[in-house]
Amino acid sequence: MDDQNRNLILATALSFLVILVWFLLFPPPEPQTDPNAAAIVETQAGSAETGMALLPPAATGDPAALAEVEAADPAAEAPRVRIETPELEGSISLIGGRIDDLSLRGYFETLEEGSPIVRLLSPVGSDEPYYALYGWAPGGDLGFEDVPGANTEWALESGETLTPETPITLVWDNGAGLIFRRTIAVDANFMFTVTQSVENTGATAARLAPYGIVARHGLPDDLQNFFILHEGVVRKVDGQLDEIAYDDIPDLDFVQREGAAAEVVEVQSDGWIGFTDKYWMTTLIPGADQPFTSVTKYVASADIYQTEARLPAMTVEAGQSAEVTTQLFAGAKEWETIRNYQDLAGIDRFLDSIDWGWFYFITKPMFWLLHNLNVLIGNMGLAIIALTVIIKAALFPLAYKSYASMARMRELQPQMEKIKERVGDDRQKMQVEMMELYKREKVNPASGCLPILLQIPIFFSLYKVIFVTLELRHAPFFGWLNDLSAPDPSSIINLFGLLPWAAPEPNSLLALIFIGVLPILLGISMWLQQKLNPQPTDPTQAAIFAWLPWVFMFMLGSFASGLLVYWIANNTITFIQQYIIMKRHGYTPDLFGNIRSSFKRKKPQGK
Numbered sequence: 001m002d003d004q005n006r007n008l009i010l011a012t013a014l015s016f017l018v019i020l021v022w023f024l025l026f027p028p029p030e031p032q033t034d035p036n037a038a039a040i041v042e043t044q045a046g047s048a049e050t051g052m053a054l055l056p057p058a059a060t061g062d063p064a065a066l067a068e069v070e071a072a073d074p075a076a077e078a079p080r081v082r083i084e085t086p087e088l089e090g091s092i093s094l095i096g097g098r099i100d101d102l103s104l105r106g107y108f109e110t111l112e113e114g115s116p117i118v119r120l121l122s123p124v125g126s127d128e129p130y131y132a133l134y135g136w137a138p139g140g141d142l143g144f145e146d147v148p149g150a151n152t153e154w155a156l157e158s159g160e161t162l163t164p165e166t167p168i169t170l171v172w173d174n175g176a177g178l179i180f181r182r183t184i185a186v187d188a189n190f191m192f193t194v195t196q197s198v199e200n201t202g203a204t205a206a207r208l209a210p211y212g213i214v215a216r217h218g219l220p221d222d223l224q225n226f227f228i229l230h231e232g233v234v235r236k237v238d239g240q241l242d243e244i245a246y247d248d249i250p251d252l253d254f255v256q257r258e259g260a261a262a263e264v265v266e267v268q269s270d271g272w273i274g275f276t277d278k279y280w281m282t283t284l285i286p287g288a289d290q291p292f293t294s295v296t297k298y299v300a301s302a303d304i305y306q307t308e309a310r311l312p313a314m315t316v317e318a319g320q321s322a323e324v325t326t327q328l329f330a331g332a333k334e335w336e337t338i339r340n341y342q343d344l345a346g347i348d349r350f351l352d353s354i355d356w357g358w359f360y361f362i363t364k365p366m367f368w369l370l371h372n373l374n375v376l377i378g379n380m381g382l383a384i385i386a387l388t389v390i391i392k393a394a395l396f397p398l399a400y401k402s403y404a405s406m407a408r409m410r411e412l413q414p415q416m417e418k419i420k421e422r423v424g425d426d427r428q429k430m431q432v433e434m435m436e437l438y439k440r441e442k443v444n445p446a447s448g449c450l451p452i453l454l455q456i457p458i459f460f461s462l463y464k465v466i467f468v469t470l471e472l473r474h475a476p477f478f479g480w481l482n483d484l485s486a487p488d489p490s491s492i493i494n495l496f497g498l499l500p501w502a503a504p505e506p507n508s509l510l511a512l513i514f515i516g517v518l519p520i521l522l523g524i525s526m527w528l529q530q531k532l533n534p535q536p537t538d539p540t541q542a543a544i545f546a547w548l549p550w551v552f553m554f555m556l557g558s559f560a561s562g563l564l565v566y567w568i569a570n571n572t573i574t575f576i577q578q579y580i581i582m583k584r585h586g587y588t589p590d591l592f593g594n595i596r597s598s599f600k601r602k603k604p605q606g607k
């Protein structure tokens with residue numbers, strides 16, 4: 001079992017090495033933007049008569065009810081309504097009533113002084129068009145010219161600036177008996193409430209269906225394209241959370257037409273759909289009991305990714321009116337904010353829009369604890385160290401047995417060496433005699449495996465928390481460590497800031513070689529911890545394990561500094577625990593030379 005324990009550690013090390021080599025040989029591709037995608041290519045939400053996904057007339061044979069609309073690029077000088085909230089600033093275009101200009105006041109692109117705030121939504125004609133659009137799909141005798149769409153010129157009926165205290169109302173009269181209004185409200189965080197209404201002043205009934213769209217032209221420039229992180233569509237369908245990566249959207253099963261693909265899912269209640277990035281999200285949220293059609297779409301000819309919430313068709317009788325209210329989340333994926341929307345506003349499983357990963361049953365409570373420790377302490381780096389102490393305390397009963405077993409194994413090292421000398425290369429005989437030795441000395445080498453097995457999912461879970469959650473972005477620790485979500489910015493190449501030249505760019509090849517303070521401390525802490533473990537009897541294995549701390553030092557140097565803070569703290573606490581336990585069992589290792597195998601057994605008391 002001693003070999004199994006070493007093989008487990010070796011397999012973990014090799015896994016990290018494979019990931020590192022893959023990252024170096026196959027870096028994330030630069031996003032490609034279609035130069036011909038300047039105009040919106042928008043398919044209207046659907047048929048109000050059938051609720052079907054909108055297809056070209058040739059596919060349906062019903063051009064009266066189903067048609068395709070291409071929306072022109074809105075004029076740059078289109079009238080706009082300002083958005084001013086404690087968290088948001090931007091504007092709404094009166095062409096189409098688009099929410100297409102939105103920035104996050106509390107978040108900056110970089111830590112440099114004068115850095116612009118993060119821009120989430122941008123209009124068509126910008127470098128990265130990304131916007132929310134609402135409208136109505138016609139049914140019955142109505143045509144697309146009778147309902148508001150992407151190019152409708154709305155008028156501002158009430159309100160001047162959209163704030164949490166002052167909603168705005170847009171109005172459009174189609175001139176044929178239908179008056180459409182759109183009231184937009186926003187709270188103090190990131191949630192918009194959009195109420196679409198129609199008043200029928202004509203002589204006949206009108207049938208039509210409301211919809212909401214979030215469209216993104218091309219892939220985002222800051223796409224991480226990393227296997228541990230989901231980026232793309234996130235949606236909830238009748239209690240089931242689904243994720244579709246950007247790479248998978250063009251391959252969706254339901255093909256609408258040449259060059260376009262879509263997936264259409266009917267949702268009975270408690271659903272939502274949108275796009276999620278690493279830290280930001282834009283999501284359409286119908287009412288809790290509102291059935292709707294959830295659509296994910298890609299138009300290859302214009303390189304547009306699109307999500308839609310198509311609500312059921314309604315018939316508005318003459319002299320009557322109807323309205324429907326939906327919500328739009330557009331902002332930062334703050335854990336506490338999203339939790340409040342879930343728990344207080346009733347948005348089912350909204351907290352799962354944060355990518356908690358496979359070990360969500362560990363990552364979610366782990367982040368809850370980390371968040372509260374940060375609130376209590378006021379420093380995320382110290383909160384990570386406190387979390388490490390709590391985790392080590394919880395695992396200490398198992399660790400105690402493991403370290404005691406390791407101490408006994410170290411005592412048996414001379415006898416194991418004698419067995420190896422006696423049996424030579426006969427591995428089968430050596431294993432038999434080793435097992436007899438363990439049985440005779442009442443040593444269970446398997447007891448050292450469980451703490452390691454438990455720490456592997458904990459490590460990956462914490463890595464997920466640090467990599468994904470917004471709360472660690474730009475979170476300072478001490479001194480030069482001003483962003484725990486980024487690699488250690490110090491470097492050997494400039495003697496950690498003492499020399500006048502700059503350190504290598506993060507994630508560059510030079511940065512992997514000329515590492516900083518935290519990776520060096522990590523290597524030292526791993527080396528010290530390794531000195532307390534039983535040494536392999538095989539010389540090749542012993543040589544490999546001797547190099548592992550220094551290999552890890554370079555492999556993990558480009559990881560988030562918050563993760564290195566955790567691992568250094570974890571290794572340090574582990575070393576202290578193991579050293580004290582070994583001392584209590586009568587064994588004192590020599591850390592700065594060859595560990596002597598002549599440990600003395602503690603004499604029984606009274607002798």
